[in-house]
Amino acid sequence: MTVQTIKLALKRLCRALSQGVFAGILSCALVSSSATASDAQDQPLRSIGISVADLGNPFFVELVDSVTRRANELNNGQSVEVIVRSDAYDLRRQVRQLNEFIEQKVDLIVLTAADEYKIAPVVAKAQRAGIKVIAVDVNAHGADATITTDNVQAGVVACERLAKEIGYTGQFVIINGVSVSSVLERVAGCKSAINRYPDITLLSDRLNGTGSQEGGMEAMTYLMEEYEHLDAVFAINDPTAYGAMMAAQQAGRSEFVLASVDGSSFAIDTIQQPNLWIATAVQRPRLMAERAVEIGLALLKGEDVRQRFILIPAQLAEKHGSEK
Structure with missing residues (x-):
């Protein structure tokens, strides 16, 4: 030039x-x-990716529905795209799902972690992409916030109820589940409750009912074959408990009582019928989901969120009169 x-x-x-x-x-x-x-x-929240364990479980269905509803309520009249996936407690599948959310450039991820610690690398990857990650129901290492039931307390109240029903003496079994924080904490809470009573004997906690009705039926069938008499059964969630109850009915066993954690409307209705199932510790998936969206939205707006770990107490729903 x-x-x-x-x-x-x-x-x-x-x-x-x-x-x-x-x-x-x-x-x-x-x-x-x-x-x-x-x-x-005005509209910091355009899309949400949700990865939960089991969409066949009413708890997770309500969780997803509540996230969707609350997101649209808070988004200034603008609809939010919600992408929902189920990982079936499979870590590899969940990692693929979160990578999909990252590629689709969602603003917020809400997840129930398939593995509390092994999910951390993909959580960090999402955060580097500017995505906020909120853990619900199960802890997820490195998440921006975590909202869960107080699962230890839930296990305590359910198993205290069983202990009371059997007169603080007898043979007790736990139908366990996958090794995620919510399950581990419920079982720990249950054990802490029954350990107070020296006349209660814990026979087994080793069987994994996979958190499903089918798994509960299978685990209960094995337990009834192994033990001629049982007094109380704690199942880690309602689908497991329902499967256990069905197995007992098919086997003609009615000598024991059953309690669980979740508090789905189906479970509460079933408990009021004449059967073995006497109580469930009620979770609050709607509140859990609403807090997840509210905190996620606040973080997207750059607000200072001080309380990032929230425990929601469970309340016991039990059979009227406690008759079997």
Whole structure:
């Protein structure tokens, strides 16, 4: 470029500035930028990725529905795209799902971790992409916030109820589940309750009912084959308990009582019928989901969220009169 060309360009620039052309361009740019920023502030939440363990479990169905409802309520009338996946307690599947959410550039991920610690690398990857990650029901290492039932307390109240029903003496079994924090804590709470009573004997806690009706039936069948008499059974969730009850009915066994954790409407209705199932510790998936969305949205807006670990106490729903 020659000196003469540079001088000519400078003259044109000065003329444009004097005529206000660049001022207009700058003004338009600022207005456009301001509008974009305002839009982003008005609707910071455009999409959510949800990965839960089992969409056949009413607890997780209510959790997903409540996340969707609350997100749309808080999003200034703008609909939120919600992508829902079930990992079936499979870590590899959940990692693929979270990577899919990252590729789709969701704003928020809500998950029930298949593995509290092994999920951490993909959680960190999502956060590096600017995505907020909220753990619900199960802890997830490195998540921006965690909202769960107080699962230790849930296990305590369910098994205290069983202990009371059997007169604080007898043979007790636990139908366990997958090794996630919620299950481990429920079992720990149950054991802490029954350990207070020296006349209660814990015969087994080794069988994994997989958190499902089918798994509960299978585990209960094995337990009844192994033990001629049982007094109380604790199942880690309602589907497991229902499967255990069905197995007992098919085998003609009615000498024991049964309790669980979840508190689904189906379970509460079933408990009121004449059967072995006497109680369930009620979780609050709707509240859990609402807090997850509220905290996630606050974090997306850059707000300071001080309480990032929330435990929600469970309440016991039990059979009226406690008759079998």
